[in-house]
Amino acid sequence: MLIAEENQGIGEKTNMGTRTLAGGVLSDREDVTRNPIKIFTRELDMYYGAVRALQGITAEIKERAVTALIGPSGCGKSTFLRTLNRMNDTIPGARIEGTVMIDGVNIYGADVNVAALRRMVGMVFQKQNPFPKSIFDNVAYGPRLHGITDKAVLEHMVEESLKKSAIWDEVKDRLDTSAMQLSGGQQQRLCIARVLAVGPEIILMDEPASALDPLSTAKIEELIHQLRKNYTIVIVTHNMQQAARVSDFTAYFYMGSLVEFGETKTIFTNPTKKETEDYITGRFG
Amino acid sequence: MRHRLTKKSGNFSEWLIQKLLLLAGISSMLIMALIFVFLFKEAVRFFFTANPFDLIGKWVYDDWEGHYVFKMMWQSISEVPKYSLIPLICGSLLVAFPATVIAGVLGLGCAIYLSELAPSKVREILKPTLELLAGIPSVVIGFVMLAFIATFIQNTFHTKFRLNAFVGACGVALAVLPIMITIAEDAMRAVPKDLRDASYALGATKWQTVWGTVVPAAVSGISAAIILGFGRALGETMIVLMATGNAALVTGNIFSSVRTMTANIAAELGSVAQGSEHYYALFLVGAVLFTFTFVLNLVSEIVLNKMRQKLRM
Numbered sequence: 001m002l003i004a005e006e007n008q009g010i011g012e013k014t015n016m017g018t019r020t021l022a023g024g025v026l027s028d029r030e031d032v033t034r035n036p037i038k039i040f041t042r043e044l045d046m047y048y049g050a051v052r053a054l055q056g057i058t059a060e061i062k063e064r065a066v067t068a069l070i071g072p073s074g075c076g077k078s079t080f081l082r083t084l085n086r087m088n089d090t091i092p093g094a095r096i097e098g099t100v101m102i103d104g105v106n107i108y109g110a111d112v113n114v115a116a117l118r119r120m121v122g123m124v125f126q127k128q129n130p131f132p133k134s135i136f137d138n139v140a141y142g143p144r145l146h147g148i149t150d151k152a153v154l155e156h157m158v159e160e161s162l163k164k165s166a167i168w169d170e171v172k173d174r175l176d177t178s179a180m181q182l183s184g185g186q187q188q189r190l191c192i193a194r195v196l197a198v199g200p201e202i203i204l205m206d207e208p209a210s211a212l213d214p215l216s217t218a219k220i221e222e223l224i225h226q227l228r229k230n231y232t233i234v235i236v237t238h239n240m241q242q243a244a245r246v247s248d249f250t251a252y253f254y255m256g257s258l259v260e261f262g263e264t265k266t267i268f269t270n271p272t273k274k275e276t277e278d279y280i281t282g283r284f285g
Numbered sequence: 286m287r288h289r290l291t292k293k294s295g296n297f298s299e300w301l302i303q304k305l306l307l308l309a310g311i312s313s314m315l316i317m318a319l320i321f322v323f324l325f326k327e328a329v330r331f332f333f334t335a336n337p338f339d340l341i342g343k344w345v346y347d348d349w350e351g352h353y354v355f356k357m358m359w360q361s362i363s364e365v366p367k368y369s370l371i372p373l374i375c376g377s378l379l380v381a382f383p384a385t386v387i388a389g390v391l392g393l394g395c396a397i398y399l400s401e402l403a404p405s406k407v408r409e410i411l412k413p414t415l416e417l418l419a420g421i422p423s424v425v426i427g428f429v430m431l432a433f434i435a436t437f438i439q440n441t442f443h444t445k446f447r448l449n450a451f452v453g454a455c456g457v458a459l460a461v462l463p464i465m466i467t468i469a470e471d472a473m474r475a476v477p478k479d480l481r482d483a484s485y486a487l488g489a490t491k492w493q494t495v496w497g498t499v500v501p502a503a504v505s506g507i508s509a510a511i512i513l514g515f516g517r518a519l520g521e522t523m524i525v526l527m528a529t530g531n532a533a534l535v536t537g538n539i540f541s542s543v544r545t546m547t548a549n550i551a552a553e554l555g556s557v558a559q560g561s562e563h564y565y566a567l568f569l570v571g572a573v574l575f576t577f578t579f580v581l582n583l584v585s586e587i588v589l590n591k592m593r594q595k596l597r598m
Binding site: 132141 | 405477479480481482483484485486487488489490493497498501502595
């Protein structure tokens with residue numbers, strides 16, 4: 001009875017948005033549920049040696065939308081994220097079964113060029129990891145890898161990428177200084193710019209704001225909101241409010257399984273599974 | 286009786302162990318300082334009897350030419366002893382430079398392979414093997430160089446002298462290789478996995494990641510390895526004594542016989558009259574050598590510290 005009272009008004013429209021189970025409100029945003037499917041995984045199993053880290057994940061991730069992966073630590077959400085650009089390939093003993101299709105191509109197929117895949121599916125890491133090089137060289141790293149050497153072209157790409165990641169104004173006068181001198185939040189936006197410079201279609205973010213202060217977090221979230229118009233974004237987060245704020249779809253992972261996957265609005269106001277509700281309301285996790 | 290909470294912790298044996306360890310620490314530093322003082326004290330006495338300019342060269346009347354000529358020579362037991370350091374420094378550099386280049390190229394390649402490319406099983410075999418190489422006595426390397434490799438090199442390059450700077454450099458390269466590999470590999474392994482991941486995630490291949498991210502991030506450590514290797518190469522004695530021919534010539538020809546500072550001291554100090562000018566001259570050579578290697582070690586230490594700071598995020 002008490003819980004029912006607490007939950008009063010959940011799902012109700014307020015003049016700011018929709019109230020959620022996790023507290024806070026969902027901002028109203030345009031409908032992306034009809035967007036085409038960008039990533040499709042079917043019966044995806046993932047093993048680290050003998051340990052099964054993912055069990056039969058079947059999911060559809062929509063284009064030009066933000067999909068949040070939530071769940072307690074060790075539930076497999078980061079592992080799932082890293083199967084989408086084959087970053088798990090670098091871990092010895094990692095093995096995969098099932099399929100991951102991006103634009104209808106199985107990315108674990110024998111003829112897939114992993115470098116090209118990773119250019120298309122960029123990744124931002126939990127801990128900001130700029131190279132110990134200049135700001136310019138950080139952003140130009142990707143284009144240079146792929147054979148662009150013309151200075152004017154590189155300068156243009158760097159400027160565009162830094163503008164898109166909303167850091168241009170802060171660094172335009174010191175592109176040749178070391179990236180290590182930037183603040184944590186600036187470094188993370190620089191890392192996003194670095195990803196944008198290789199022209200991805202999908203951006204994977206592994207808890208991109210977990211090491212940042214609230215103000216920097218807000219900037220990153222605002223940036224995600226901007227990027228969503230042109231990119232498919234998959235974001236792992238521990239922060240329920242953040243998932244509610246930034247995402248269109250939410251996937252709840254638990255013990256390597258995908259428990260529930262649906263529109264963020266539904267998951268956060270009216271989840272079908274009891275476990276999801278328990279996790280979102282903070283009674284578990 | 287005192288309360289158990291106010292009782293002094295530790296006891297006599299604890300105190301004794303601490304003091305003994307402190308003594309061990311201090312004594313090693315003290316020995317270093319004493320060597321330093323002794324070396325320079327003896328070296329300075331050279332200037333009591335000789336002209337400092339003699340260290341570069343001497344005007345000597347040449348009977349053959351019939352006039353005075355300026356000679357940059359090390360002729361310690363001649364009628365007019367000559368103590369020019371130029372041929373010795375020249376010899377040392379002519380061995381140490383090529384040795385560092387050879388060991389640098391081989392060592393960097395090996396370090397990259399070990400830290401980035403080698404499967405763990407290969408690494409498990411290769412690493413101890415390299416460490417065994419460090420355990421080979423330098424006299425053995427010198428012997429192999431003197432007896433076999435020198436002939437091989439002479440036949441290959443048709444050199445005038447069988448024992449020359451290049452033969453010595455090859456031997457010294459072998460001797461400094463293990464330390465260079467170890468330091469360079471440590472430096473590359475210290476590059477955080479984050480940076481490698483960032484590079485791979487941008488679509489870099491393994492080699493692009495190694496060359497574009499790992500090596501630049503570890504460049505200070507790699508430089509330190511090279512500088513330290515150079516210092517070791519300068520200080521190496523037995524191999525150069527055996528394999529370089531020991532002719533104190535001022536030359537730039539790598540296939541010429543040379544005499545290094547170290548070989549010079551080793552060859553002459555045993556038979557010199559204590560307290561003679563010659564004796565002090567040898568100490569002066571030692572002091573110069575010590576200064577060289579001390580500065581190189583210092584620089585490499587500073588460079589390594591810089592790198593540790595740079596990678597701390």
